Amino acid sequence: MIIPLLLHIIILFCNIITPSLASSSELQIAEKGCKSRCGDVKIPYPFGIGPGCYVDKWFEIVCINSTTPVLSLNNRLEVLQIDVEKEAIIKVKHPITFLNCKGREFNEAANLTESPFVFSQKKNRFTAVSCGVLSRMRSTTDNTSQTIGACMSICDNSTAEEANCNGMNCCQTMIPLNLKYFRTDFDTQRTNRFQNKCMYAFLVDLQWFQDNRASRFVDIKDKMDTVPVALEWSLYNWTVEELGNSFNSTSGGDLATFSCSFPGQTSGIQCSCKSGFEGNPYILGGCRDIDECKSGHNYCSGGICSNRIGSYQCFGPDDPKNKTTGNMVILGLSVGFSLLFLLIAYWCLHKIIKKRRRIRHKEKFFKRNGGLLLQQEMSSRKVNVEKTKLFTSKELKKATDNFNADRILGQGGQGTVYKGMLADGRIVAVKKSKIVDEGKLVEFINEVVVLSQINHRNVVKLMGCCLETEVPLLIYEFIQNGTLSEYIHNKNEEFPFTWEIRLRVATEIAGALFYLHSAASCPIYHRDIKSTNILLDEKYRAKIADFGTSRSLNVDQTHLTTQVHGTFGYLDPEYFQSNQFTEKSDVYSFGVLLVELLTGEKAIFTKRSSEGRSLATYFIISMHENRLFDILDAKVMEGPKEEVLVVANIANRCLNLNGKKRPTMKEVSVELEGIQMSGKASDFQRHEEFDYVRTEQIERCDAVSMSIGSAFDSNRGDCSSSSLHELPLLSFTQH
Structure with a gap:
């Protein structure tokens, strides 16, 4: 007897402490998914607005200008x-x-x-x-x-x-x-x-x-x-039995909550909620119990009112049953409040433990994801990271719809990039790293440190990072038009990649690399310049991305001695042989990128002979044989030939096997900007490098092979082995 009463008291108490839930739930008057108002007029079923919301055509309501309901009769x-x-x-x-x-x-x-x-x-x-x-x-x-x-x-x-x-x-x-x-x-x-x-x-x-x-x-x-x-x-063509089966309304326990009849004036059926209930009798569960004790519609003057489903009951102040009930209520309240207190205490304790465990996990992830290393790098390098925000995992889960697969922008060796929207409406790209060893962790922290030092319009902006997740996250500005590689190698009829656009993109990339090498607070070597790491924004301006393998140097340093990192086809041969990366190594990779823009070919490609080839090698051979205009992309051929020749000459100089003979990015940037400004290539042929290349490299071997694969066809002739070190780039045989 006590247990059911106790449960009833607990439920009653829960209803008391959460009045907002009870008061906010209005009686349902329309079908689910249908509008229940037009202006100030309520539209209850069987009337309705829109298909499927009314019982038949006579009960259709048309809501004009969202404020004026009109009955859909001939007279409207x-x-x-x-x-x-x-x-x-x-x-x-x-x-x-x-x-x-x-x-x-x-x-x-x-x-x-x-x-x-x-x-x-x-x-x-x-x-x-x-x-x-x-x-x-x-x-x-x-x-x-x-x-x-x-x-x-x-x-x-x-x-x-x-x-x-x-x-x-x-x-x-x-x-x-x-x-x-x-x-x-x-x-x-x-x-x-x-x-x-x-x-x-x-x-x-x-x-x-x-x-x-x-x-x-x-x-x-x-x-x-x-x-x-x-x-x-009234409702035509309905019977009471059909209506009852249709609604299946038994919300009042064994008592039906509504009743239907055939009124005298109309020839159809009409329904209404029974006494003690209120609401719409024409929808499932539309009639709800009226609490007469709360509403004051009862006759329990001086006594205790107890609500019942569809009615209420009064207990007089001197009624023995009332005293027994009162004692039981007191007992039930005492036990109920005790149990409730224990439940609340357990719930609060569980929440505290769960929160502390979550905080410990975040601290663990922060240390494991290089948080201490990041702090050490920031303090040792005196990097200004005031504008770099530390995001919470909750913010980024919400921004990316819990890292939904539909939000993936791209995937690479260092991680997956998701599209997200922050709470303030900004669109961002969230890079979720793939941390499998300590080396990858160092690359991630290095990217944060390097990007924190960069402020250039042609470099992707780092907005912040998150280290409290299982794998670290980087948050960049969102660049909406994809990679440069897509526009070079995939023909897009809607956006023709013209010579003028290619020249502008090349100039912007050169300017950004010049900034990294010479104008940043500490010189920065990108070490992975390639077309897939160049993004285009909404105005098709170039932005350099992916600084995972980049390194910053002291001002007096001239090179880095590291294990070889990079992408075949873009690697500097000197770096490949010596493990010493200089600023001229980025110049070489930029030269390959220039050749891509000129020819529309990939850095490693297969010719008809099925022999693996390097694009740089192929380009140098074409220059030797005076066949430059045979290998250029059709869109490039539409541009001024003088400009194309100068840019090809710049690319040729950038691909010189001797790094000391390559131009600096400052020189390349100035020359490309000059071509853009004047539109006359002849004014910017400051170096007769084209003739130099032809006279010096025409004698080079085009039939020498290296350890990774063959460079040229054997039928091109003989040359001395002394020219081996002068090959433009390694070539590869595809398997």
């Missing part, structure tokens, strides 16, 4: 109110019939024939302002017209029209049952002296007519074209 009557709880009534605006009134038309009444609606006999009255004239309601059946209602008032000049409509200047009469259509006419033939006098008649909601007594006639005559009218409705 504007809806004022719909009642499904107490009465099956819909109030609409109905036209007034004027005769001999200046500026007013002789309007006909609405035709409700074949619809489930009738003019309510109980709610409406036929009213006529036409003293001395018989005002009639006429019905037409079988081509015969008959009077179904009429009234006539006495003319009295001493009585104002605003007085009660009691037969002086105004008359009223009831209407017949089941009225769906009528015509209004005024019998002026009997009294010719009133033929030209303004008179009008209308069917009106009696309650509205009484509530607006003071100004009704003035408003109706001078301002109004319609007045409120009450229509009764």
